[in-house]
Amino acid sequence: MKLLNRSILHLSGLLLFIVGLMAVIFYINMLDEIRDSVDKGLDNYKHQIIVKAQTDSSLLRINNFEEGFFSFHEIPGPRKFKMKDRYTDTLMYMQETGDRKRELEPVRMLSTVFESQGKYYELRIINSMVEEDELIEGLLWEAFWFYVVLIAGIIVINNFVLQRLWKPFYSFLNQLKKFRLGNTGDFPQVKTNTNEFNDLQSAVNTLLEHSTETFERQKQFIGNASHELQTPLAIALTKLELFIEKGGMDKMQAEELAGIMHIIERMIRLNKSLLMLTKIENRQFSGSEEVSITGVLHQCVAELREAASHKKVAIHVEENGKLPVQMDPVLANIIISNLLRNAVFHNIPEGTVMIHAGKNSITICNTAKGDALPEDKVFTRFYKPGNESTGTGLGLAIVKAICNMYNFVVSYRFENFQHCFKIEFSNS
Amino acid sequence: MKILIIEDEIELQQSIADSLEKEHYVVESAADFHSASEKISMYDYDCILLDIMLPGVSGIQLLEQLKKQGKYGNVIIISAKDSLDDKLTGLQLGADDYLAKPFHIAELNARVKAVLRRKIFEGRNVLELANVSLDLDARLLTVNGERTPINRKEFDVLNYLMLNKNRLVTKSALAEHVWGDNVDQADNFDFIYYQIKNLRKKLQTSQARIEIDAVYGIGYKLTEK
Numbered sequence: 001m002k003l004l005n006r007s008i009l010h011l012s013g014l015l016l017f018i019v020g021l022m023a024v025i026f027y028i029n030m031l032d033e034i035r036d037s038v039d040k041g042l043d044n045y046k047h048q049i050i051v052k053a054q055t056d057s058s059l060l061r062i063n064n065f066e067e068g069f070f071s072f073h074e075i076p077g078p079r080k081f082k083m084k085d086r087y088t089d090t091l092m093y094m095q096e097t098g099d100r101k102r103e104l105e106p107v108r109m110l111s112t113v114f115e116s117q118g119k120y121y122e123l124r125i126i127n128s129m130v131e132e133d134e135l136i137e138g139l140l141w142e143a144f145w146f147y148v149v150l151i152a153g154i155i156v157i158n159n160f161v162l163q164r165l166w167k168p169f170y171s172f173l174n175q176l177k178k179f180r181l182g183n184t185g186d187f188p189q190v191k192t193n194t195n196e197f198n199d200l201q202s203a204v205n206t207l208l209e210h211s212t213e214t215f216e217r218q219k220q221f222i223g224n225a226s227h228e229l230q231t232p233l234a235i236a237l238t239k240l241e242l243f244i245e246k247g248g249m250d251k252m253q254a255e256e257l258a259g260i261m262h263i264i265e266r267m268i269r270l271n272k273s274l275l276m277l278t279k280i281e282n283r284q285f286s287g288s289e290e291v292s293i294t295g296v297l298h299q300c301v302a303e304l305r306e307a308a309s310h311k312k313v314a315i316h317v318e319e320n321g322k323l324p325v326q327m328d329p330v331l332a333n334i335i336i337s338n339l340l341r342n343a344v345f346h347n348i349p350e351g352t353v354m355i356h357a358g359k360n361s362i363t364i365c366n367t368a369k370g371d372a373l374p375e376d377k378v379f380t381r382f383y384k385p386g387n388e389s390t391g392t393g394l395g396l397a398i399v400k401a402i403c404n405m406y407n408f409v410v411s412y413r414f415e416n417f418q419h420c421f422k423i424e425f426s427n428s
Numbered sequence: 429m430k431i432l433i434i435e436d437e438i439e440l441q442q443s444i445a446d447s448l449e450k451e452h453y454v455v456e457s458a459a460d461f462h463s464a465s466e467k468i469s470m471y472d473y474d475c476i477l478l479d480i481m482l483p484g485v486s487g488i489q490l491l492e493q494l495k496k497q498g499k500y501g502n503v504i505i506i507s508a509k510d511s512l513d514d515k516l517t518g519l520q521l522g523a524d525d526y527l528a529k530p531f532h533i534a535e536l537n538a539r540v541k542a543v544l545r546r547k548i549f550e551g552r553n554v555l556e557l558a559n560v561s562l563d564l565d566a567r568l569l570t571v572n573g574e575r576t577p578i579n580r581k582e583f584d585v586l587n588y589l590m591l592n593k594n595r596l597v598t599k600s601a602l603a604e605h606v607w608g609d610n611v612d613q614a615d616n617f618d619f620i621y622y623q624i625k626n627l628r629k630k631l632q633t634s635q636a637r638i639e640i641d642a643v644y645g646i647g648y649k650l651t652e653k
Binding site: 227228230231233234235236237238239241242244245247249251254255257258261262265268303306307310311 | 437439440443444446447450508509528529530531532533534579580581595596598600601607618619622623643644645646647
């Protein structure tokens with residue numbers, strides 16, 4: 001969920017509570033205010049009626065509310081405790097304008113006792129009150145609309161104001177997503193006056209600087225290490241070859257030496273492949289020209305033709321144009337020859353290699369010796385399926401590194417008992 | 429034939445010298461820039477093996493010196509760098525060949541022979557041994573004056589073995605030479621064995637007076653009968 005929506009969600013929950021609470025308080029206060037003003041009105045009436053009653057005694061005969069809003073009752077004597085004004089809420093049958101029947105309506109009633117010509121009377125004055133349920137309903141609607149308007153307002157603010165405020169953040173995030181170690185691109189950068197974003201930017205950039213430095217050092221180390229190994233390996237190999245050439249060994253000794261030589265040769269291959277990987281990642285192959293992939297393919301197939309026929313592996317090529325790609329010709333050769341060698345040598349006797357060169361991609365499939373390879377691991381360094389021990393485990397990693405460099409997509413899939421490697425060239 | 433080895437790594441220098449002496453060349457060595465520079469200006473060599481990564485200075489400067497003195501075309505660069513740029517600079521400055529470390533003795537031998545042949549026989553690119561002759565340009569094998577059909581890989585194998593006659597050529601050196609760099613499949617050895625077997629058969633039927641011997645199962649040696 002986006003930050004904006006999340007804040008709206010939280011705010012709407014909180015606002016619902018606040019608006020509800022406010023509505024309740026507002027209702028109570030309002031009811032209080034209404035009562036106060038009604039009571040004041042009743043008090044005024046009381047004084048007017050008493051004054052009128054002193055002069056017009058006919059009024060004193062009104063003893064129910066049929067004719068007006070007040071009534072008198074003669075009471076036996078002054079009961080001191082009842083001399084005080086009493087306000088009560090009560091219900092009465094009344095016919096309001098518009099109503100057909102009489103209904104119970106809430107009224108406010110003032111009862112008081114006064115003296116007139118030696119007699120004591122109880123005066124009751126009524127005034128209709130607001131109906132509470134109507135008030136509640138009204139208030140509820142108002143609160144609801146208020147809430148709706150508030151949320152709408154917040155959404156508008158979020159979209160126009162907050163989105164603008166967060167803009168540097170999102171732009172920073174996008175740059176960060178595109179950032180890759182080793183691709184000497186610039187560090188993510190945004191212009192903003194917001195302190196938090198500036199802090200974030202400097203913190204992230206410090207981290208990136210550290211990572212880049214570590215990455216560069218590691219790369220340099222691998223490069224230097226394999227580089228420095230070349231000379232000692234050369235010495236070991238040449239010395240051993242000269243030693244074997246001298247002869248005078250029995251078969252057992254010769255076999256031991258052959259074993260040692262194979263190990264040295266393996267180290268040499270491993271080292272060369274590592275150097276190659278480092279060079280690719282260091283972008284030391286900078287040549288860029290139009291290379292015909294099918295041309296490279298034909299060359300590689302010709303190279304392997306005899307070995308393939310020795311293994312009784314048939315190579316079928318199906319092509320569609322020259323498949324021109326803008327890249328370093330050395331690397332083009334490495335990609336195709338690595339994939340093709342794998343396809344021929346990791347094949348079964350009487351197996352096939354099917355090559356399909358399309359408009360924008362090349363697929364190389366070979367009969368599988370065993371089951372599918374794990375898609376996520378085939379291109380990782382030093383991955384060797386099962387008991388395979390002669391390879392360096394770097395051939396496909398090199399292919400992947402080259403493809404990464406040019407933004408080509410290399411993929412593996414297993415279908416019809418065939419290992420299929422596909423490269424999609426993006427720039428052709 | 430006089431050959432100068434310029435290599436700061438004494439052990440490697442010694443191995444190379446040992447190997448070249450077996451071919452009956454006169455071998456001299458230099459381990460640093462100054463002695464190398466001195467030797468270059470004082471004597472003429474038929475071939476110079478030059479490690480361009482000398483301590484302190486780049487061997488490229490020696491190449492420039494050679495060019496100034498008009499001594500062209502007999503330098504093989506040996507480098508641990510194996511970078512295309514170095515290779516191109518070296519070749520532009522008049523080096524004949526470029527060999528990346530580590531290398532097989534047989535490969536070095538073949539390269540030296542190629543340089544010497546170019547220098548001495550000037551253009552005539554034919555290898556001859558006993559009654560066998562190999563035309564490198566036309567890629568033809570002639571035994572006793574008669575053409576013997578041979579396939580591409582067999583030709584490469586025979587060529588390599590003839591350049592290294594009487595010397596051990598390991599299977600992996602052979603595989604690498606014939607297949608180019610980056611060989612990492614043991615299947616290749618099997619294939620090499622198959623090629624050698626065919627080659628032997630062809631040499632036998634055409635009554636060539638050379639033979640290919642297996643050496644301890646490690647490699648092969650071509651000798652005159």
